[in-house]
Amino acid sequence: MPSTVIKQLLKQRHSVRGFLNKEVTPELLEEIFSLAQHAVSNCNTQPWKTFVASANVKDNLKQNLIDTVMTGTKPDSDFQYYSDFKGEHQVRQIECAKALYNAMGVERGNKAERKQALLRNYEFFGAPHVAIICMPKSFEINNALDIGIYLQSLMLIMESFGIGSCAQGALSFYPQIIKDTLNIPESMGVLVGLSFGYEDKSQLANNARTSRAMLSDSVTFLS
Numbered sequence: 001m002p003s004t005v006i007k008q009l010l011k012q013r014h015s016v017r018g019f020l021n022k023e024v025t026p027e028l029l030e031e032i033f034s035l036a037q038h039a040v041s042n043c044n045t046q047p048w049k050t051f052v053a054s055a056n057v058k059d060n061l062k063q064n065l066i067d068t069v070m071t072g073t074k075p076d077s078d079f080q081y082y083s084d085f086k087g088e089h090q091v092r093q094i095e096c097a098k099a100l101y102n103a104m105g106v107e108r109g110n111k112a113e114r115k116q117a118l119l120r121n122y123e124f125f126g127a128p129h130v131a132i133i134c135m136p137k138s139f140e141i142n143n144a145l146d147i148g149i150y151l152q153s154l155m156l157i158m159e160s161f162g163i164g165s166c167a168q169g170a171l172s173f174y175p176q177i178i179k180d181t182l183n184i185p186e187s188m189g190v191l192v193g194l195s196f197g198y199e200d201k202s203q204l205a206n207n208a209r210t211s212r213a214m215l216s217d218s219v220t221f222l223s
């Protein structure tokens with residue numbers, strides 16, 4: 001198998017935050033999520049429970065989330081959420097926000113436009129589909145590793161079919177609304193969402209690109 005395939009998928013995938021009004025066929029949805037079942041997990045526990053919302057169900061979820069956010073409901077989370085980044089992590093966090101706002105033409109000081117851009121998370125950036133990825137509420141960080149591997153698998157599989165996606169921690173902030181709307185059992189915790197569909201290349205947000213740290217900043221080879 002040519003290694004160029006995985007190289008290309010890893011390099012060309014980027015977060016897509018603007019989609020065409022075109023659904024992925026049910027057959028392709030099934031193929032994508034079947035392939036992702038091959039993701040590795042600790043003791044093969046496969047802790048992901050994924051709910052893929054499309055059409056009316058997706059629209060209902062969007063409306064319920066927007067209503068919730070607009071009424072000023074405080075964010076909540078089924079799992080601990082750390083975001084107080086410092087040092088190099090904070091530098092990268094700021095760079096990534098800047099890349100997005102610059103691409104969208106949103107001024108740093110324009111709070112209203114920044115809020116509008118944040119709200120796009122709860123419109124799934126106009127995607128025709130959103131996957132809500134859960135694991136049992138009682139699970140912890142070691143099990144969340146498996147969800148991360150599953151998530152990257154999904155994104156690369158989608159990329160291989162020409163489908164863009166954006167992982168969204170923001171979709172873990174209102175878990176009860178999501179569980180009520182999608183009939184997700186109370187024992188499940190919402191860890192992350194993934195909006196996906198065909199990229200609308202004309203949307204400015206899709207011009208945002210992020211960089212990566214130098215290899216020596218991340219990896220130490222010892223011998």
Ligand SMILES: Cc1cc2nc3c(=O)[nH]c(=O)nc-3n(C[C@H](O)[C@H](O)[C@H](O)COP(=O)(O)O)c2cc1C
Binds near residue numbers: 015168208
């Ligand atoms: C677990 C996870 C959560 C994320 N949450 C959000 C989010 O809530 N909203 C958003 O717009 N992007 C979100 N992203 C996308 C990242 O900002 C993006 O992947 C990162 O900046 C690298 O850019 P790239 O995907 O274009 O390579 C998330 C990514 C991951 C992996």
